Amino acid sequence: MKLPQFELHRPTSVDAAARLLADLGDDGSAFSGGTELLLAMKLGLIKSRHLVDLKGLPELHGIELRPGGVWIGAGVTHAEIEASPAVRAILAPLAVMASQIANMRVRAVGTIGGNLCFADPNSDPATFLSAVGARLRTWVRGESREVAPEEFTVGPYQTVLEPGDLLLGVWVPTPPPSANVVHLRMKIHERPSVTVAAMVEASHGEVVAARLAVGSVGPKVLQVDLGEELRGLGGSAYSSRVGALVALLAGSIPLLPERPESPEYQRHLVRVLSTRALEVGLAAATSSAGRPAQNGGGEA
């Protein structure tokens, strides 16, 4: 299980990188932190003989506060997100989520782009970004495009990108002032077994908008807009409606086969974590109305 021989290319522009990758086809792979790629190559799962290093592309770096949100380059590491004042300013739970990924070594080199492009179902960012309505910017056949995270992933280890396409970065909109974001995860093995994120916007203790994303159990993140269902609800009416909706969702969400945990238990966790995320989301949104969302995530 040694890393096979490969040739390393170091383009300095997105265009050059994309063209190189398009020419190489299946024989080439984009290479960011390498935390997934190199492991997969050692295991013989990816057989590319050419690696195109994206770390030299300036467009892929940097976290920038812009009107209405924050731009995070695909080449930004989890550790950079975790430590970013810009991220903390508009969406602290994103920084908290990043701080829970993997371990310090992986966070130091592993990138958000690499996480999304590898499309391992056990992903924290994929779930989180779906809940907050983020948009991914891609470079497809020489053109820049925008896609929702839950559409970017097609299935396990599969995205909409073709050889020569790149992920440029992620646009994360600033949540409304009265919204709160909660990210919860249950980690039994090395990667999370269930990830749940909720964004709840409330006014005077009543829901204005709500979105829930459930990941890591199915082939891709399931995102549901619960605004219609929950609008105007608060207190026990909210709780009982959440209970019913979440039970329905947990019972029907598609699951990946051959997991160490049984479907029954996975559905139970989806129900428990989703309920918790939505409950905490409303409570915190209510208590922090008017202030930027500050509530972090948590380990179940």
Place this chain on the structure above:
Amino acid sequence: MATVITNLPSSKAGSVGHEVPRSDARVKLSGKAQFTGDIRVPGMLYGAVLRSPLARARIRSVDLRAALALDGVVAILTGADLMDMDPYYGHALKDRPIVAIDEVRFVGEPVAVVAASSLSVAENAVNLIDVVYASESPVTSLQAALLPDSPLVHTKRARPGFAHGLGQLPDPEGNVCYRYGFSKGDVSNDFVQAAVVVEGEYRFPAVYQYALETHSVVADHRGDEVTIWASCQHPFLVRQEIADLFDLDLDRVRLIVPFLGGGFGSKSYTKMEPIAVAISRKAGRPVRVVNRVDESMVTTRRHNMVCRMRTAASATGELIAREADFWLDTGAYADNGPRVTATAGDAAPGPYRWRSVRVDGRCVYTNTAPAGSYRAFGAIHLQWIGELQVDEIARRLQVDPLEFRCRNVLPVGGEVRAGAKPLDADLVGDLRKVAAAIDWGQPRTEGRGVGLSVGLLAAGAHPVSMATVRLGADAGATVLVGTTEMGQGARTAMAQIAAEVLALPSEQVVVRGTDTQYTPYDRSTGASRSTTVAGKAVELAARDVLAALEETAAAKFEVPLDRLSARAGGVTDGERWISHQDLIRARFGFAGGELVGHGMVQPSRGSGSFAEGPVFWEVCLAAAEVAVDPVTGVVRVIRTASIADVGRAINPQLIRRQDEGATLQAIGNALFEEMRYDPEGMLLNDTLLDYRVPSALDVPERMTCVIVENGDGPGPFGAKGCGEGAFAGVTAAIATAVAAAGVPMQELPMTPERVWRRIQTLGHPDREGEAS
């Protein structure tokens, strides 16, 4: 010339009992320590192993042509190369061929070994070997192996290995390769008479020892001799097995053992050495064979087990009878399974005053990777079960579990098992200490549980160890002892023992790795024996040197020998002092030479202590507090306390580190580690991504190690071993704590899902009806 000093130097040299820093810390932290994988020998080739993809199959044909044609391939070993020898080995049962011959018995069994100029060439060649198998349906579980019409994993009767030490081998019954049991009293009658009976069926999983360093060997076979650098815990036993296997003289087999990157039993006895020697023999050049992690995971593991146990007590709160039947899955080859079975059997009753006991353990072959030693084997398998039943009885009788145990445990000198050494530890004292350390009896938060456990582990293995101490003309000493340094701090402790006797600072005592050509014999590094047995040999060897020093000093000072003692790097008669250096000079009449002392521990020489088995009973006693999340089933270990009943603490810091390491491994074994196989016998979780080991995040808020020094050990200065007891003790204490939180579990590991399911079936955390 020799200086005699009359204002005596202060005697703060005392080394034993001090927290001397690890002598290997600096080289290891700076990356300079040498492990087997770092070794390069001139002309060395790289080995790679072709392993079976099937759990049970006949080998129809092996085609090596494409692989041999590859540039850089020097030799390929298959079963066909072993026809000129008896290719079977195994220290307990000689049941295992060096590489598969005609059939394979588990997924991962070595079928061929390539030696090539580089590792990548060797790996590529492995992929070019074409083997045609005829698959047969495998026996991959205990349940399947025990069916009356189960296929046999081995059809030939196994021969005893060179060190099976288990008496007459019983006739094979189906897939059962070894059976160990005993009984006393009238068990059936006592169960009829009992006021309370608790019984149940319990499961323990297969787990991997997960030493950071995988099994690594460099072997150089030339002519009628072989040199082996190996990551092995027991170099002298490997030497013996290799000599037997390859028909070489013992002194022609040389084992050199550098640092080990952890062992925990995974490197006990012979593992990858025969393969490396065989391919070197064929290639005519030295060959290096270093496992990948997934290969080491099919090289050895801990036995999974099914156990049925029942325990009876009287209405007045006396434990009266226990019965245990258990089946240990030893995989395709016995490895240390028979010994594990016997040790598990000895641990089954637990240290209580039984009127009657019946224990029956079986060691069972299946088509899975072989299982062998892992820290605290046997005790870890049985203790949690027995202790859960003790707790359940205490609960039904409404007696405090601590008081219940104190009333029922064996007293000092009590009979643990007929014919074995009487109990050499104060368990009531230990129980009270561990209870105090965990604030036993204090009110607890909701969802929390506190548990205790007590058990015994037969420790010390066979008490045969020798050591040599050389005191040089510069008064620095070198200890030659066969104990393997595998992270436990053995070299530091050995240095302290010699330093204590010779009144030297321990930094002035050097202990290096084993080279069987120069290092005197030591049976093994395991069974918590090194400080006790090998340490005693070091003490005796140092005393031998001291005797020579004192002889010279007696002549010099013209005083009788009994007036002399070692002090601050020299010898004193209480008034005058002379350095070791000057004594050596005085003895030989010039500025050179050295004093050499020998120490030997053997059963017949011991003061009774080494003559009876076991060398000592290692106390496995601990307490734990856990939090159980009833919604997700997640168990968190909040704090633990363990007893290190060590007789005399040679180095308290090393002892605490032992118990902390064991506590973390116990958390892994109790809560999440488990090797999962598919029905075809393929290991599903052979990477750290899905085989979860404890990490820094699993460390409890508080781990207390209570060191008990009663001076009652047979080792140096009254010491006895430690390091395994906490593993069995903490695992069982976590199980009893989870039960105390309302969820008695009958299967380890207590994964979130299992705990959640159990809560579902109990209906309510306030349980009833489980064991009947």
